[in-house]
Amino acid sequence: MHIPDGFIDAKTALVTTTLAAAGVGVALRQVRRELPPRRVPLLGLAAAFLFVAQMVNFPVAGGTSGHLIGGALVAVLLGPSAAVVVLTAVLIVQCLLFADGGLLALGANIFNMGLVATVSGYAVFHVVRRWLPGLRGQVAAMAFAGWCSTVLAAIGCAGQLAWSGTVAWPVAFTAMTGIHLLIGVGEGAISALVLLAIARTRPDLVGVAGPMQTPLKIRAFVGYGLAVILGLGWFVAPFACSWPDGLESVAIRLGFARHAATPLLNALAPDYRIPGITSPVIATAVAAAVGVVVVFGLAVLLSRALVREPRETAGAPASPS
Amino acid sequence: MSDAPQDRNPMRAKPGSRGVFAGGPLQRLPAALKLSAALVIIVGTVLLPVDWIGCLAGEGLALMLAAVVSRIPFLILIRRLAMLLPFVFGVALAGMLNPGGGLDWRIIAAKSTLCLLTVILLSHTTPLGEVIRVLQRLRVPGLLVTTMALMHRYLFVLADEAGHMRRARASRTFTRGRRFAWSALATVLSRLFIRASERAERIYDAMCARGWK
Amino acid sequence: MNPAVEVTSLGYCYPDGTEALCGVSFSLMPGACVGLLGPNGSGKSTLLRHLNGLLPEKPPADGNVRIHGEAITAENLPSIRRRVGLLFQNPDDQLFCPTVEEDVAFGPRQLGLSEAAVAARVQTVLVQVGLAGQDRRATHHLSQGEKRRACLAGVLACEASILALDEPTSDLDPRGRREFKALLRQIDATKVIATHDLELVVELCARSIVLDHGRVVADGATLELLGNEELMLAHGLERPHILQHVHPHHPHEAH
Numbered sequence: 001m002h003i004p005d006g007f008i009d010a011k012t013a014l015v016t017t018t019l020a021a022a023g024v025g026v027a028l029r030q031v032r033r034e035l036p037p038r039r040v041p042l043l044g045l046a047a048a049f050l051f052v053a054q055m056v057n058f059p060v061a062g063g064t065s066g067h068l069i070g071g072a073l074v075a076v077l078l079g080p081s082a083a084v085v086v087l088t089a090v091l092i093v094q095c096l097l098f099a100d101g102g103l104l105a106l107g108a109n110i111f112n113m114g115l116v117a118t119v120s121g122y123a124v125f126h127v128v129r130r131w132l133p134g135l136r137g138q139v140a141a142m143a144f145a146g147w148c149s150t151v152l153a154a155i156g157c158a159g160q161l162a163w164s165g166t167v168a169w170p171v172a173f174t175a176m177t178g179i180h181l182l183i184g185v186g187e188g189a190i191s192a193l194v195l196l197a198i199a200r201t202r203p204d205l206v207g208v209a210g211p212m213q214t215p216l217k218i219r220a221f222v223g224y225g226l227a228v229i230l231g232l233g234w235f236v237a238p239f240a241c242s243w244p245d246g247l248e249s250v251a252i253r254l255g256f257a258r259h260a261a262t263p264l265l266n267a268l269a270p271d272y273r274i275p276g277i278t279s280p281v282i283a284t285a286v287a288a289a290v291g292v293v294v295v296f297g298l299a300v301l302l303s304r305a306l307v308r309e310p311r312e313t314a315g316a317p318a319s320p321s
Numbered sequence: 322m323s324d325a326p327q328d329r330n331p332m333r334a335k336p337g338s339r340g341v342f343a344g345g346p347l348q349r350l351p352a353a354l355k356l357s358a359a360l361v362i363i364v365g366t367v368l369l370p371v372d373w374i375g376c377l378a379g380e381g382l383a384l385m386l387a388a389v390v391s392r393i394p395f396l397i398l399i400r401r402l403a404m405l406l407p408f409v410f411g412v413a414l415a416g417m418l419n420p421g422g423g424l425d426w427r428i429i430a431a432k433s434t435l436c437l438l439t440v441i442l443l444s445h446t447t448p449l450g451e452v453i454r455v456l457q458r459l460r461v462p463g464l465l466v467t468t469m470a471l472m473h474r475y476l477f478v479l480a481d482e483a484g485h486m487r488r489a490r491a492s493r494t495f496t497r498g499r500r501f502a503w504s505a506l507a508t509v510l511s512r513l514f515i516r517a518s519e520r521a522e523r524i525y526d527a528m529c530a531r532g533w534k
Numbered sequence: 535m536n537p538a539v540e541v542t543s544l545g546y547c548y549p550d551g552t553e554a555l556c557g558v559s560f561s562l563m564p565g566a567c568v569g570l571l572g573p574n575g576s577g578k579s580t581l582l583r584h585l586n587g588l589l590p591e592k593p594p595a596d597g598n599v600r601i602h603g604e605a606i607t608a609e610n611l612p613s614i615r616r617r618v619g620l621l622f623q624n625p626d627d628q629l630f631c632p633t634v635e636e637d638v639a640f641g642p643r644q645l646g647l648s649e650a651a652v653a654a655r656v657q658t659v660l661v662q663v664g665l666a667g668q669d670r671r672a673t674h675h676l677s678q679g680e681k682r683r684a685c686l687a688g689v690l691a692c693e694a695s696i697l698a699l700d701e702p703t704s705d706l707d708p709r710g711r712r713e714f715k716a717l718l719r720q721i722d723a724t725k726v727i728a729t730h731d732l733e734l735v736v737e738l739c740a741r742s743i744v745l746d747h748g749r750v751v752a753d754g755a756t757l758e759l760l761g762n763e764e765l766m767l768a769h770g771l772e773r774p775h776i777l778q779h780v781h782p783h784h785p786h787e788a789h
Contacts, residue, residue: 004405005363005440006433007412013367028462040464041528041630042521044471048479049517051472053510055480058503068510077514089468097449097473099401099440102433104363166429171415186503193507194514202515450632450672474632477674523627526588530620531692532612532644 001069001157001180002094002109005102009164012235016160017107019231020088023115026223027084035082043082047089050074054090058186066183069113072121072149073191076142077198077206080122080224087114111231112156119224121149132300135199138206140303142195146188147295152232154180159235181291188299196306345391345446352451353458359443363436371428377435384438393445401441405433449473475520483513536603537561538696538724539585544598546580546590546748554580555748562724564695569735569756570728572745573770578728579623581745582698585726586618587611601696616645619694619723623701625681634660634676634684635669641692659687663717679710683717696724703731732760732774744769 008016031043050070057067075083091109094100101109128141158176162169199206347355362380369376388398413426450473457466486509540561546554555577562568570578583589584599587606597605606614622628631637635656642652660666663683668676676684682702689697702718703711715734718725727739735742735756742759744752746769752759759765763773 004408004433005436006367006429007408010364010368024465025462028464032464038522038525040467041471041524042518043464043468045475045479045517045521045524046514047468047472048475049510049514051476052479052483052513056483056506056510058506085465085468089465089472093449093469093472093476095440096452097444099437099444100404102363102436103360103440104367104436167412167415175411175415189503190507190510193504194511197508197511198514201511202518205515205518450636453632470632471630474630474673478626520627523622523624524630526583527620527622527628527630528640529588530586530615530622531641531688532615533640534612534644 001113001153002091002101003105003112003157003160005104007102007164007166008105008108008160009166010104012160012164013104013107015234016105016111016231019227019234020107020110020115023224023227024084024088024110026227027081027088030081031085034079039078039082042078043086043089046074046078046082047086047093050086050090051093054094058190066186068187068190069117069150069153070191071113071117071153072125072142072145072187073194075118075122076125076145076191076195080119083118083122084114087118108157108160112153112160115224116156116228116232117149117153119228120152121145123225124148128296132303134307135196136303136307138199139192139196139307140299143188143192143299143302144296146191147184147299148292150180150184150187151177154184156232156235159232163235185295185298188295189302192299192302192306347387347391347442347446350446352447353455355443355447356452356455359439362439366432366435366439369432371425377431380435381431381438384435384442387442388438391442391446393441397445398438398441402434402437405430405437409433471524475517479513479517482516483509486512535564537600538564538566538602539726540600540603541581541584542598542600544581544584546577546584553748555584558745558748558750560743560750560753562726564724565722566741567725567739568727569739569742570726570745571730571732571735571742571759571769571771576745576769577748578745579700580748582620582700582726582728585696585698586615586620588620616641616692617694618696618698619689619692621682621685621689621697621699621702623704625678625685625705628685628688629673629676629681632672632674633669634665634671634673634687637673637684638669638687638691641688645692655691656687659690662690662721663687664713677710678705679707679713682706682710682714686717686721690721694723697721697726699725699727699729701729701731702727703729703734730771732771733776736760736774736776744771746770 035043053068053070055067071083071087074086077083078086088110091101091106091114095103095106095109122145125141125145128144129137131137132140154176155173158169158172161167161176162172166172167175195206366377366380409426409430412429416426450470453466453469453473456469457463490505490509542559544558545556548554558577558581560568570581572578580589585601587593587599593606593608593611599606601614601618604610604614629637631640638656638659639652642655647655656669657666660669663686665680665683665687668680673681673684686697699718703714706714711731711734715737718727718738725738727735729735739756741754742752742756743750744759744765751769752762752765757777760773760777766772
């Protein structure tokens with residue numbers, strides 16, 4: 001998902017850079033205020049860790065492979081502000097040392113992977129964990145948060161490509177989201193497995209004092225949330241009204257007859273046949289909701305398969321209650 | 322552990338480390354100049370009107386010449402440029418599916434190749450440490466600079482550790498399968514994170530021991 | 535004259551309840567070189583960390599550890615840390631900057647010296663440890679022996695007068711060990727060397743302290759302690775080979 005130079009235009013670069021700078025600025029302030037000095041070197045080490053983790057590819061269905069973004073995982077392990085700083089450092093070094101991701105596109109990449117992925121991942125993790133108790137709940141929340149963060153970052157990326165006029169929105173959206181729905185499964189599963197392994201060997205790292213257990217700081221969080229929603233809205237909103245149209249136009253231009261395209265559309269939006277709903281916008285929203293619920297169910301199943309809890313709290317060393 | 326960093330031969334670069342190739346004129350220029358030049362070239366390339374193909378061609382020639390002069394191996398250039406392929410491919414495909422919906426993929430491919438070439442030139446003629454020092458002088462916040470410097474220092478240490486762990490694991494694994502690939506990766510990553518955080522504690526002590534405030 | 539290091543009935547428990555040190559007392563005169571022996575987990579590293587105030591987490595008021603007569607307090611902690619140079623077990627943890635020059639300059643910069651003074655000091659100590667001209671090299675690419683020297687340079691650049699070394703030769707090959715030993719001998723600071731390398735102790739330290747389970751079990755002339763086979767075996771150590779054929783009452787023949 002590292003956008004190279006040349007794929008986004010000057011105005012998109014300017015806007016994303018401004019948004020990214022603002023977000024990273026807030027994160028730096030938060031970290032300076034809250035992070036104990038003892039944990040400052042951990043930021044650098046976590047960045048090195050994430051860099052190594054991103055170099056490793058994991059197999060996804062159909063012979064393709066994806067790599068970890070790690071935003072959600074680091075946000076859960078270190079807290080959202082620290083994660084934003086870590087991801088920013090990783091992306092800058094990747095750009096300058098390995099030419100991975102463009103220099104002009106750095107702002108866009110920091111926005112997508114450094115801000116959207118981390119903050120959304122952290123928020124989703126915390127909301128889900130409140131519903132599901134114990135270590136099992138944490139694992140399920142991590143898996144789901146990993147998936148959500150990847151998909152949201154991909155949507156941001158698609159919006160930027162479309163706003164730059166590089167690719168038409170329907171194509172960008174369908175392609176980026178489609179691929180990352182799958183890659184997100186890998187991200188979620190691996191994040192959950194890593195979290196579980198850490199919680200089992202060093203429960204103190206994710207324990208009572210860790211950022212996983214600290215309550216969400218509402219004010220800081222509203223700030224981040226606004227930045228992310230504003231940014232995503234900025235890129236995506238101009239196109240949002242044309243979503244269903246877009247899907248259709250892709251199918252038509254693909255040269256498929258309407259009936260031939262139905263399986264594809266069904267896979268992406270199974271609601272097209274939901275009886276009683278005529279508005280395509282609502283139908284798309286319902287489809288998205290169904291997809292999210294399915295993934296959430298998968299996350300819960302994964303956590304049940306991974307964590308055996310004989311009694312409700314006995315197997316959950318990291319659980320606060 | 323035979324390939325631990327006990328190697329006395331400085332000519333043998335460690336696998337995965339990005340060598341800065343010595344001896345070209347570009348290598349001797351100050352890092353700040355190269356960084357700003359790269360930024361100017363990239364902005365210029367992106368802003369260049371679509372029909373100025375000649376300009377793009379000239380720029381390409383100049384950049385290739387610079388790469389030759391600074392003795393960057395051809396193979397590395399090709400390998401780095403290959404990273405662009407998925408994106409170019411995607412845009413090309415989108416262009417075919419949706420004619421008129423986006424920009425001509427050939428122009429985009431050309432522009433991004435030139436930009437990538439510029440960044441490769443920068444990264445292979447300028448040690449990252451110098452770039453970080455430039456960022457520091459440009460008043461990038463200290464916390465971010467510290468994080469980047471520590472990351473740069475421990476990147477290869479951690480990569481080596483991950484390699485050792487994977488090899489140790491592989492030597493005791495007798496089955497192959499996708500089902501295990503994810504969990505194996507997760508095990509390596511979790512141990513890597515735990516070690517990284519323990520190392521961070523020791524580094525904090527080492528920093529304090531030399532008067533860090 | 536004040537002793538350089540004075541430790542009186544020092545005790546320490548880790549947060550998890552493990553008792554690491556219990557009633558440790560000794561004192562060192564300036565310029566002394568002492569070997570700190572004992573099996574793994576006997577409290578050697580914990581003791582070294584107390585010497586420059588990394589432990590306990592909050593400096594106590596009772597002054598169990600005195601450096602040049604000064605008890606360690608929150609106020610004088612920076613100056614104590616400057617004067618007591620701690621060399622960690624793993625040089626990769628200690629060399630946290632990307633290049634040798636930056637790493638050696640870290641301490642002096644923290645002292646607030648001018649850049650010119652920092653550069654001059656870096657050059658001086660690099661010459662002293664035999665790394666002159668290597669200042670631009672990446673710390674990651676140094677050999678293990680060079681890493682050790684760079685660590686020592688970083689500590690010397692703070693003008694430490696007491697060196698606390700934790701297993702300084704554990705990961706060196708025989709040549710690196712010999713070179714590092716020669717280097718240590720040249721540096722006239724008060725030295726406390728925690729190590730399993732008994733030959734190093736025999737060559738450098740006239741006096742040794744044996745720790746076990748956080749207690750001082752022996753404190754005396756190195757050759758006498760190391761020659762006492764019963765004592766050595768009781769605490770997970772052994773008589774070094776160079777003493778193996780020497781009668782304990784004629785230790786000077788060991789050389």
